[in-house]
Amino acid sequence: MSKYDTLQPRPVWEIFGAMSAIPRGSGNEDAVQAMFKQWAKDRGLGCKEDKVGNLLISIPASKGKEKAKPVLIQGHTDMVCEKNSATKHDFEKDPIKLQVQGDWVTADGTTLGADNGIGVAMGLALAEDKTVKHGPIEVLLTIDEERGLTGAAGVAAGWFKSQRMINLDSEEDQAIFMGCAGGRDSVITLKLRGGKAPKGTVGRKVVIKGLKGGHSGLDIQAGRGNANKLLARALHYAATKMPVRVQEFQGGMLRNAIPREAEARVLVADKDAREFKKMVDAFLKRALAEELVGADEGLEWRVGACKVEKAWTVGETHRLLCLLAALPHGVLGMSRDIDGLVETSSNVGVVKTNGNRVDITCCSRSSVMSWLDYVVGQHKALAGMAGADIDQPEGYPAWQPNPASSLLKTTVARYEKLFKQKPELAAIHAGLECGLLLENYPKLDIVSFGPNIHGAHSPDEKVQISSVQKIWKLFTAVIEDLAK
8 A cells, every 4th residue: 555545535535546547638538538427327426428528427415405506516637748858658648657745746757637636536526425415516527628728618508507616726725716817829830941051060959958847827927937938049149149040949848838848959150169059058047047046946958969951041040039039928917906916927838840830839818808918919910020820719718806706705704714714815827717617607606726736737746635635624614514
């Protein structure tokens, strides 16, 4: 028996463990959804699936609570798939390797999937723990949240009955969340021309790694380095002093994760090779000393020789590097209504070379939709100036706070009674599915809470065991209060 097998509350960890054994990256949820359909069938629970692939599992009321109004518990079954470069893991085939380190559960060099596996496990554990006296429960398991909340966007009006909803996709146990940011992506495609390497040139590979990365909403205010931006700026700096031709630029894996690693292959004149390395080193040393000090001091880089047979022209390289350097990244505005809340941000999440084309994916967020429109407008303007194409799919709306919510008042009162302190009432700078669900269910009363999860969307992701116990205590107590 491992340490993991002794964790409490046991039903929560058993369900989470079962999820962790099944690959469930965004777009690859069929197997985990099939597991939950069988799980519901084995327990005699109602389960239906919509045309998108979301599941709605019905848990009957406890004896004597049949007349209580139903409550919807909501979470998403997909997870972000990130790993350290040295970690051998296939997210299409391999289970997540769970580890217990003191008061935390983490994974072996990969994301853990506590976002949002722990929330899903808590909702379903109500069917396993017969000591919790609850009314009718509906558990909504959405898919594809991490790639753009497309599962929640597909939930049709009238599919569930509840008018009260607890979202379990938050990551700070001292806070009750009552609002979230909206978001929208920009996918920029830059087509470039080039040719064979001119005589007298040599190839150089520049690699950046060692950054913390993290969630592009929850961690954006921490001032962590963006590998794509740092690499582009370093190359742009060198290109102001000498001809530089880029052959390939790759960085980041996910639009909503701050990129930790990036690399580029370039051509420089043989006579400039030593100076090129000096300039890249100087730029990154300065960035580490002045920009990343105290925030992301693990930055590493390497400039080495490589084979480059063809590359884009100096002029085309200039277009690419200027675009990458100009794209907005980081905190762009703070809320004037909620202290400490990031209002608007953007993340240059993925840069990918495909032949003579570079695709750049940016993830922008704001709790003020006009500001969100402004930021994606900046992306469109910059793409136009660079001669690039841009695709900006429909995003998702913000969830506007409702301080008068009766569900919020019930949750706050129970938190204060259980823990003898007031919770923080907050909004989150991340894309919860609440705003999308409100579009088809405008009368839905919502709160969101969850246990402490650190490092979401990165291989450092971990969930606190004692915090899971705390939130389970709060969750079940609120569920019982709502059944009275």
